[in-house]
Amino acid sequence: MFGLGYVGSVTAACLAELGHRVIGVDRDQGKIESIRKSHAPFFEPGLEDLISANVAAGRLSATDSAAEAVADADICLLCVGTPSERNGNLGLDQLRRVTEDIRAAFAARTTKKKLIIAVRSTVFPGTCEQVVAPLLEGLEGISIVSNPEFLREGSAVVDFREPTLVVVGGNDPESVAMVAELYEPLGVNACQVSLRTAEMIKYACNAFHAVKISFANEIGALCEPLGIDAAEVMSTLCVDTRLNISTAYLKPGFAFGGSCLPKDLRALAYRANRLDLKLPLLESAMPSNHEHLRRAIDKVQNLTCARIGVIGLAFKENTDDLRESPVITLLEHLIGKGRDVRVYDPHIKLDAIYGTNRSFVLNAIPHIGRLMEASVDDLLGWAEAVVVAQKPSSTLAARIQSSGLPVIDLVGYRASFATA
Numbered sequence: 348m349f350g351l352g353y354v355g356s357v358t359a360a361c362l363a364e365l366g367h368r369v370i371g372v373d374r375d376q377g378k379i380e381s382i383r384k385s386h387a388p389f390f391e392p393g394l395e396d397l398i399s400a401n402v403a404a405g406r407l408s409a410t411d412s413a414a415e416a417v418a419d420a421d422i423c424l425l426c427v428g429t430p431s432e433r434n435g436n437l438g439l440d441q442l443r444r445v446t447e448d449i450r451a452a453f454a455a456r457t458t459k460k461k462l463i464i465a466v467r468s469t470v471f472p473g474t475c476e477q478v479v480a481p482l483l484e485g486l487e488g489i490s491i492v493s494n495p496e497f498l499r500e501g502s503a504v505v506d507f508r509e510p511t512l513v514v515v516g517g518n519d520p521e522s523v524a525m526v527a528e529l530y531e532p533l534g535v536n537a538c539q540v541s542l543r544t545a546e547m548i549k550y551a552c553n554a555f556h557a558v559k560i561s562f563a564n565e566i567g568a569l570c571e572p573l574g575i576d577a578a579e580v581m582s583t584l585c586v587d588t589r590l591n592i593s594t595a596y597l598k599p600g601f602a603f604g605g606s607c608l609p610k611d612l613r614a615l616a617y618r619a620n621r622l623d624l625k626l627p628l629l630e631s632a633m634p635s636n637h638e639h640l641r642r643a644i645d646k647v648q649n650l651t652c653a654r655i656g657v658i659g660l661a662f663k664e665n666t667d668d669l670r671e672s673p674v675i676t677l678l679e680h681l682i683g684k685g686r687d688v689r690v691y692d693p694h695i696k697l698d699a700i701y702g703t704n705r706s707f708v709l710n711a712i713p714h715i716g717r718l719m720e721a722s723v724d725d726l727l728g729w730a731e732a733v734v735v736a737q738k739p740s741s742t743l744a745a746r747i748q749s750s751g752l753p754v755i756d757l758v759g760y761r762a763s764f765a766t767a
């Protein structure tokens with residue numbers, strides 16, 4: 348275990364408790380001495396007892412010698428710090444240095460067995476391949492795995508023992524399986540992914556947690572001047588485990604639209620502003636959505652073919668509601684640039700649409716009627732490329748697939764079919 352900080356000490360003690368022989372390495376003599384004397388190097392509930400029990404059992408020791416730790420190791424877990432630099436970038440000095448230490452120690456090994464380097468420190472996607480791997484180039488029998496850490500200080504020991512997520516990424520399935528096996532006694536199946544995916548998942552998790560906290564705090568900030576109990580609002584929100592506390596809305600796809608989300612976000616931002624409240628997270632949802640739509644428009648504009656078929660016109664599948672549909676904005680841009688587009692939406696019959704719904708689309712694209720195809724076969728027969736702007740049914744998806752046309756999948760339907 349390289350690095351006996353918050354992550355390394357807890358991981359070392361917990362893996363020793365599972366029966367592994369663990370040697371902790373650090374450059375800080377204080378931490379080494381502390382473990383040798385059966386003390387935790389810092390306060391973390393349950394850690395002191397774990398360290399003293401496992402040092403006494405001979406399963407856990409500490410040293411400043413990389414050579415001693417690497418000599419007979421199967422796996423080196425890297426838990427060194429990756430602090431922020433002044434510009435916000437990640438500081439990789441400790442990671443580079445520890446990799447160089449391991450390189451030198453590995454070269455001096457007498458055993459010919461393979462060594463797995465498992466990076467537990469939080470590192471930006473690509474770091475294992477672009478920073479760690481080049482420093483180990485030329486060495487036979489080393490493989491690199493990403494095994495990000497998810498524990499929380501204050502409940503780190505419990506988090507290790509009862510993990511909700513274990514991720515192991517790498518290019519060598521045998522090494523990935525071997526690191527995943529470390530966690531098997533904890534009753535969790537590690538998610539086995541690619542190196543970069545493993546590195547990214549850690550950032551996605553931390554960003555998600557930060558966004559959740561800021562969301563709850565901004566809702567709370569708005570509740571206060573309105574005399575509303577924010578805790579009651581949030582705990583009631585959490586009662587809905589289908590749409591709120593669930594996997595719903597957590598798949599990368601197309602921009603949101605419709606008659607509710609944009610309208611209600613605008614009202615929240617307006618009212619907050621009148622209360623002199625700044626709610627940057629909530630206020631940024633609409634600009635974020637516009638940016639996402641702009642990226643989609645750029646992607647479609649980059650098509651070089653003449654005839655573009657668009658699947659979907661309503662703001663989502665299984666509705667004929669056209670209000671604030673991002674597809675209409677997409678079409679406006681394409682038409683404005685002189686592109687030849689036609690549209691098929693299984694639920695839109697223009698003559699059957701009334702009221703604001705109808706005027707919304709006619710205001711934006713007065714000749715929309717001439718662009719609509721009555722069947723998907725007509726659309727696919729005419730088009731040279733297809734843009735899927737609404738999640739298709741499995742029959743429709745199969746039909747698109749069998750057309751052999753190039754597809755721009757804006758909604759991520761192909762990924763969801765692949766994982767279904």
Ligand SMILES: NC(=O)c1ccc[n+]([C@@H]2O[C@H](COP(=O)([O-])OP(=O)(O)OC[C@H]3O[C@@H](n4cnc5c(N)ncnc54)[C@H](O)[C@@H]3O)[C@@H](O)[C@H]2O)c1
Nearest residue numbers: 350352353354372373374427428429441445468469496500
């Ligand atoms: N602290 C957390 O709650 C937490 C949770 C998940 C992930 N992480 C990530 O895990 C990593 C470690 O975090 P931490 O809080 O344990 O950091 P830390 O600063 O507490 O510990 C890092 C340790 O690495 C040691 N070190 C540096 N260079 C070394 C070398 N060449 N050889 C041996 N030891 C060396 C340092 O002396 C220090 O003791 C970071 O990337 C962090 O982002 C932290």
